[in-house]
Amino acid sequence: MKTIDAFKLNEEELKQEIRNNQDIEVDNCLGQRYLGCALKEGNIKLVGTPGNGLAAYLDGASIYVKGNAQDAVADTMNGGLVAIEGNAGDALSYAMRGGKVYILGNAGYRAGVHMKAYKEKRSLLIIGGCTGSFLGEYLAGGTIIVLGLNCKPGMKLTGYFCANGMYAGKIYLRTDEKPVNLSDKLEFHKLDRDEKEEELRPLLEEYARIFHLNLEEILASDFSVIEADPQKSYKQIYAAV
Amino acid sequence: MNMIASRYRINIRKDECVLCKRCVRECSFGAINFNSEKNTITLTHSKCVDCQRCAALCPREAIFITRNQNTYANNHLYTANTLNEIYRQSATGGVLLSSMGSGIGSVHIYFDHLLLNASQVTNPSIDPLREPMETITFLGRRPRHIERGKDGKLVDNLPPHIELSTPILFSAMSYGAISLNVHKALAKAALRLGTYYNCGEGGLHESLYEYATNTIVQVASGRFGVHERYLNSAAAIEIKIGQGAKPGIGGHLTGTKIIGDVSATRMVPEGIDAISPAPHHDIYSIEDLRQLVLSLKEATSYTKPVIVKVAAVHNIAPIASGIARSGADIIAIDGFRGGTGAAPMRIRDNVGLPIELAIAAVDQRLREEKIRNEISIIAGGGIRNSTDVVKAIALGADAVAIGSAALCALGCHICASCHTGNCAWGIATQRPELTNRLDPEEGADSLVNLVSAWTREIKEIMGGMGINSIEALRGNRLALRAVGLHEKELEILGVKYGGE
Structure with a gap:
């Protein structure tokens, strides 16, 4: 694996290096x-803090960040893997279609x-800690998991308007507490042991392995799931002229 | 009790009709049926939308559609339409839904108040048949400086741009709103004409990748069918923020229309609704827009111009200024009268600005800020003919986009029933028996004819003015004089009154 120092390159040269090398470590992002x-x-391994728009339209490559990421990570991502050993900013995984x-x-x-x-293509987003408001709005497919690990005491897993407008896909939360002001068009229920084993375990295995987490400990907690209630769609009532 | 009187009456001249039943087969709205017991044609006037399909295909020209002569009490405030809307809403509780562009008469069609200039005595006019007349148009950012290498030769520092043989493109219309055959006709015509069509926000059908050189692909808030290959296959990429028929409103293609190839092209499962959120939820500012513009350029190695399409709204001039500073190469402005496959009628008829005012305001603002050369302007929304094109360019546009007019070349009669999915002309429908009515080759011929005819007329008009290139017409408001407008309108349009 080639290692380069981002301090020694301008942005264009850095991106060129990343495009031209299959396996590369970039220090000092x-x-x-x-x-x-x-x-x-x-x-690609990035050490430091890469800027906005990391892995936009990603189409198969793997990116590992040893550090934090900023806004708009994995925008419209189509395939591949992004793993961030830190926090991510706003608008994470907007309209992501495939990959993890x-x-x-x-x-x-x-x-x-x-x-x-x-x-x-089944997009999968796993967040180890907590998230801000508007998590999974307009969810049209794929899976979001929020684990709430190492959050500050009293911090909730999700903010306001979680899953508003969601109409497909699933959101799993490692809690039995319903998010605040959850829309009445959504279903919220606690997972039983079988559901955890069959649905969650396979989704979390790779995540736990990459970040060296104890999967059994994580799975020992209560989990809930949010799904769209097909009986209560957001259909606008129209009168065709 | 149905309080809504039928809008139209279907009339069949009994003495001309030969009972061939062609009209029965052609009517996709269920207004014309055949009663085999009585061996007669039965009419359901209330279902007629006046699409003219039956009249056009009747071999005996025996059919004509009229307005229903039944009249409501004469009242300027409560017209028949106003009353029908109230009856419809009181019966259903629904939001009024319609399609195509706004055709309401109370908002000026400014193009019709502008007259063109011609040369007499003091400067020579030009005969475009015998003398060179340039309609080639380049869209994209212009370099700020001329650069020369050490050898003194010009350095090519031109940012990516698209070249049009004539300043007319086809507007964005998505697969789903219109049929694949329409897309094919537009693609073939764009290739033959040396211009571009725009696949809209529903993705690019696999069979259309071969027309990539003449395709503009769209990235809208739903990001349907957007991926690396899609972006890199196109000549240019358009970020759709809004459209003239429904500014500020998202899109909703119902699951019933997401079947087969529409599902595959949008990359959403069959039967599940495709929602385009009202805003892009990753764009809440010009800075955010800049991020999307640049990430698209990054994904395409800075080889393609990026267009940002917005509806003409009240603050269009500062919005355009922001877009010019976002790194976008082209701004597409869609005016009040822009068409759509479905829009809430109140929004369509009451939100936004006529394109003429928007072009003039934006061009003026960008000139004042000395950034007009940083961005090209495509104007759309109600461009009906070659003089609308010339007037739009003289007001400040670089090129125009046509949607509804292009569909008219394919048979559309502006019956504004796209939202029903029953288009008898096979345009705004996915029903196979209807989409088969449109042959892509014949459609392409009609589109090529239309745009070629307009181009000939544009050359003739420019020649008359003594102008021999589109470049010299752009923003040339002295080529225009107004009639029937008041002073404020003249000020905004930047046009003198006739006789001044």
């Missing part, structure tokens, strides 16, 4: 935007808005 944009292959995004720490506002799934 500091706010450089759009790293890994639309990449189809390769294993793993965050060890917290995520900001508007995480997982309008994520989707199509055929073999």
Whole structure:
């Protein structure tokens, strides 16, 4: 694996290096935007804090960040893997269609808005800590899991307007507490042992392995799931002229 | 009791009709049926939308549609339409839904109040048949400085741009709103004409990738069918913020229309609704927009211009200024009269600005800020003919986009029933028996004819003015004089009154 120092390159040279090398480690990342944009292959390790728009349109490559990420990570991502050993900013995984995004720490506002799934593409977003408001709004498919690990005491897993407008997909929360002002168009129920084993365990295995977490300990807690209630859609009533 | 009187009457001249039943087969709205017991044609006037399909295909020209002569009490305030809307809403509780662009008469069509200039004595006019006349148009950012290399030769520092043989493109219309055959006709025509069509926000059908050189792909809030190959296949990428028919309103393609290829092209499962949120939830500011513009450029290695499409709204001038500073290369402004496959009628008829005012305001503002060369302007929303094109360019646009007019070339009669999905002309429908009515090759021929005819007329008009290139027409408001407008309108349009 080639190792380069981001301090010694300008942004264009840095992006060029990442595009041209399948396996690369970049040290001293500091706010450089759009790293890994639309990449189809390769294993990229970023040390430091990459800037906004990390892994936008990612199409198959794997990106590991040893540090925090900023806003708009994995925007419209189509495939691949993003793992962030830290926190992520706002608008994480907007309209993501495929691949996996793993965050060890917290995520900001508007995480997982309008994520989707199509055929073999099943977007998966796992957030180890807590999230801000508007998590999973307009969810159209795929899966979001929020674990609430290492959150400050009293902090809730999700903020206001969690899953508003959601119409497909699933959101799992490691709590039995219903999010505040959850829309009455959504179903919320606690997972039983079988559901945890069959649905959650396979989704969390890789996440736990990558971040060296004890999966059994995580799964020992209570989990709940939010799903759209098909009986209560957001249908506007129209009168065709 | 049905309080709503039928809008139209279907009339069949009995003495001309040969009972061939062509009209029965052609009517996709269920207004014309055949009663085999009585061997007669039965009419349900209330279902007629006046799409003219039956009249156009009757071999004996025996059919004509009229307005229902039954009249409500004459009242300027409570017109028949106003009353029908109240009856409809009191019966259903629903939001009024319609389609196409706003055709209401109370908002000026400013194009019709603008007259063009011509040369007489003091400067020579030009005969475009015998003398060169340039309609090639380049859209994209212009470099700020001319650069020369050490050898003194010009350095090509031109940012990515698109080249149009004529300043007319086809507007964004999505697969789902219109049929695949319409997309094919538009793509073939764009290729033959040397211009571009825009696939809209529903993704790009696999069979259309071969027309990539003449395709503009759209990235809307739903991001349907957006992926690396989609972006890199196109000539340019358009970020759709809004459209003239429904500014501020998202989109909703119902699950019943997400079947087969529509599902595959949008990359959403069959039967599940496709929601385009009202805003992009990753764009809440010009700074955020800049991020999307640049990430799209990054994904396409800075080889393609990025267009930002917005509806013409009250603050369009500062919005355009922001877009010019976002890194976008082209701004597409869609006016009040822009078409749509479905929109709440109140929004369509009451929100936004006529494109003429928007072009003038934006061009003026960008000039004042000395950034007009940083961005090109595509104007759309109610461009009906070649003089609308010339007037739009003279007001400050670089090129125009046509949607409704292009659909008219394919048979559309503006019956505004797209939202029903029953389009008898096979345009705004996914019903196979209807989409088969439109042959993509024949459609492309009609589109090529239309745009070629307009281009000939544009050349003739420019020649008359003594102008020999579109470049010289752009923003040339001295080529326009107004009639029937008041002073404030003249000020905003930047146009003198006739005789001044």
